[in-house]
Amino acid sequence: xxxxxxxxxxxxxxxxxxxxxxxxxxxxxxxxxxxxxxxxxxxxxxxxxxxxxxxxxxxxxxxxxxxxxxxxxxxxxxxxxxxxxxxxxxxxxxxxxxxxxxxxxxxxxxxxxxxxxxxxxxxxxxxxxxxxxxxxxxxxxxxxxxxxxxxxxxxxxxxxxxxxxxxxxxxxxxxxxxxxxxxxxxxxxxxxxxxxxxxxxxxxxxxxxxxxxxxxxxxxxxxxxxxxxxxxxxxxxxxxxxxxxxxxxxxxxxxxxxxxxxxxxxxxxxxxxxxxxxxxxxxxxxxxxxxxxxxxxxxxxxxxxxxxxxxxxxxxxxxxxxxxxxxxxxxxxxxxxxxxxxxxxxxxxxxxxxxxxxxxxxxxxxxxxxxxxxxxxxxxxx
Numbered sequence: 001x002x003x004x005x006x007x008x009x010x011x012x013x014x015x016x017x018x019x020x021x022x023x024x025x026x027x028x029x030x031x032x033x034x035x036x037x038x039x040x041x042x043x044x045x046x047x048x049x050x051x052x053x054x055x056x057x058x059x060x061x062x063x064x065x066x067x068x069x070x071x072x073x074x075x076x077x078x079x080x081x082x083x084x085x086x087x088x089x090x091x092x093x094x095x096x097x098x099x100x101x102x103x104x105x106x107x108x109x110x111x112x113x114x115x116x117x118x119x120x121x122x123x124x125x126x127x128x129x130x131x132x133x134x135x136x137x138x139x140x141x142x143x144x145x146x147x148x149x150x151x152x153x154x155x156x157x158x159x160x161x162x163x164x165x166x167x168x169x170x171x172x173x174x175x176x177x178x179x180x181x182x183x184x185x186x187x188x189x190x191x192x193x194x195x196x197x198x199x200x201x202x203x204x205x206x207x208x209x210x211x212x213x214x215x216x217x218x219x220x221x222x223x224x225x226x227x228x229x230x231x232x233x234x235x236x237x238x239x240x241x242x243x244x245x246x247x248x249x250x251x252x253x254x255x256x257x258x259x260x261x262x263x264x265x266x267x268x269x270x271x272x273x274x275x276x277x278x279x280x281x282x283x284x285x286x287x288x289x290x291x292x293x294x295x296x297x298x299x300x301x302x303x304x305x306x307x308x309x310x311x312x313x314x315x316x317x318x319x320x321x322x323x324x325x326x327x328x329x330x331x332x333x334x335x336x337x338x339x340x341x342x343x344x345x346x347x348x349x350x351x352x353x354x355x356x357x358x359x360x361x362x363x364x365x366x367x368x369x370x371x372x373x374x375x376x377x378x379x380x381x382x
């Protein structure tokens with residue numbers, strides 16, 4: 001009954017007026033921050049249709065009325081096309097209120113830090129599907145270092161094309177093509193794996209050209225889209241998904257049934273002007289090779305999880321060493337994956353780092369509104 005029988009989370013540091021945080025586009029929630037208490041409303045779903053957006057607006061009215069909030073400041077996501085951002089801009093303009101836009105993954109990191117009562121500097125391993133980056137590309141496989149108000153992008157997955165934009169999230173085989181293009185060059189066209197077997201060669205050749213030229217294919221560092229690619233390769237998903245995150249969820253379910261993990265190479269970690277860039281090409285090439293050879297799919301799925309966990313953990317450890325930090329925060333929708341979370345937790349804890357998980361809020365976008373409020377509160381307290 002969250003939102004109808006609110007259970008506030010303590011959030012010290014905010015000395016401003018009542019704050020309304022508008023949340024994200026997917027798994028949307030809103031949060032009202034009053035003094036040192038943050039009240040997050042109920043899950044409202046994805047703001048993709050008029051009915052959901054109407055419910056979202058009613059939810060804002062309900063929560064602010066229930067709390068008798070006198071909103072004097074508004075926060076929202078940086079994404080210019082999010083409906084929650086449009087609402088926040090409209091609300092702020094209609095009431096002549098200041099509006100603060102907060103980068104998606106920095107809100108994720110702030111949420112996890114605030115839930116754990118952490119007020120110092122740390123490293124946030126932020127893995128999810130989509131978030132508007134400061135460089136205008138789609139982020140989602142991020143390592144942030146610092147604290148709210150002073151985060152630095154210390155590392156990220158190497159960006160690849162997301163052919164068709166949002167369409168690629170609905171058709172995971174497109175991301176398989178993009179990641180294999182990154183790993184194999186034009187060799188992906190002759191890989192002979194199941195996910196491409198039923199496709200018209202002309203369609204695949206056209207897609208190769210689209211990826212190469214970046215036509216309608218924004219760059220993304222998304223870990224969620226990497227999971228899509230791996231799921232499509234291993235499971236042979238060549239059509240549209242039937243539900244959100246189908247490929248990653250089926251991949252996790254398959255991995256849970258494996259007797260043992262197939263051993264795969266970790267991703268390559270390079271340094272570009274002091275920023276760690278993770279290239280999963282060796283791992284993706286190995287997946288394609290094993291798929292073509294008919295290896296056990298469950299062992300492949302578990303092996304993918306293990307290699308990815310080791311890669312990101314190694315990058316997080318390197319970041320901690322560079323920044324002289326010892327606290328790591330795991331956040332973003334990919335950490336709804338219990339296998340990945342357990343593996344990363346073990347890797348980082350084994351390296352002597354303090355690892356923090358979400359406690360009351362979900363790691364996915366349902367915590368973004370709380371994270372936006374936390375970002376402003378912790379920024380002010382610093």
